[in-house]
Amino acid sequence: MIELKTPGELDAMAAAGRVVARTLAALRDHARHGMRLRELNELAAGLIREAGAKPTFLGYHPRFAPTPYPAVICASRNDAVVHGIPGRERLGLGDLLSIDLAVHLDGWCADSAISFVVGGNGDAAKVDLALIDATERALQAGIDAARPGRRLGDVGAAISAVARGAGFGMLAGHGGHGIGRAMHEAPHVPNEGCPGHGLLLRPGLTFAIEPMLIAGGVDDYRHDPDGWTLRTADGSRAAHAEHTIGIAEDGPRVLTAP
Numbered sequence: 001m002i003e004l005k006t007p008g009e010l011d012a013m014a015a016a017g018r019v020v021a022r023t024l025a026a027l028r029d030h031a032r033h034g035m036r037l038r039e040l041n042e043l044a045a046g047l048i049r050e051a052g053a054k055p056t057f058l059g060y061h062p063r064f065a066p067t068p069y070p071a072v073i074c075a076s077r078n079d080a081v082v083h084g085i086p087g088r089e090r091l092g093l094g095d096l097l098s099i100d101l102a103v104h105l106d107g108w109c110a111d112s113a114i115s116f117v118v119g120g121n122g123d124a125a126k127v128d129l130a131l132i133d134a135t136e137r138a139l140q141a142g143i144d145a146a147r148p149g150r151r152l153g154d155v156g157a158a159i160s161a162v163a164r165g166a167g168f169g170m171l172a173g174h175g176g177h178g179i180g181r182a183m184h185e186a187p188h189v190p191n192e193g194c195p196g197h198g199l200l201l202r203p204g205l206t207f208a209i210e211p212m213l214i215a216g217g218v219d220d221y222r223h224d225p226d227g228w229t230l231r232t233a234d235g236s237r238a239a240h241a242e243h244t245i246g247i248a249e250d251g252p253r254v255l256t257a258p
């Protein structure tokens, strides 16, 4: 079942989304060469607590996972695409880091992710910047397509046109999702699709759009022994960007904006 949200409920989700956006921005500012991923996790935990919100990932146990998720953020570095567990490992200059975060506030959930290069763009490889740029453009294209009267296939087609057009791969079998009171709700939001096909987009529909791009141009991945981290099969780097959006009468509304 898909629950359509009222404009007031979109406002409530946007309040959760602001906590996510501010926390992600703070993590990006603080991420430094030599820092442990675990320290970023602790920073996020504190900011979320201060905002009166709850970290949604911590203890989350979907069917595909062997264990409850043990952290507040996902921190996926270099060839890790998504669901990397922040541990003792230290960030290196020029690492490509993706951070994913969802929180609950007043019963509503918001979910977002960013990717950036540690040390800033001056320390980045050109291909990493191109990968991040294409990932962000794919996300924006998906958002722009999410208008009342259009269909879910239009969103996937817009995302893949950017990603494939730039020559990058997209993580096989993964995409976005409906979101609201729970992080994962219907519908599944594929990163590819047929224009004009799929679910009709109506005001009040809320979902997360999340392109996951792979530099090597292939879509395959493998799991780490931890059962969570997904890595590119070819060892090339990956980038992830995500926003939670709501369909308003006049078009898409980004609910995870600062």
Ligand code: MF3
Pocket (backbone or CB within 6 Å): 056, 057, 058, 060, 062, 069, 074, 083, 100, 101, 111, 112, 113, 177, 242
């Ligand atoms: N944004 C990711 C997703 O929608 C976050 C899930 S991570 C988990 O799949 F740890 F919570 F599982």
Ligand code: CO
Pocket (backbone or CB within 6 Å): 111, 112, 176, 177, 208, 210, 242
């Ligand atoms: Co998500």
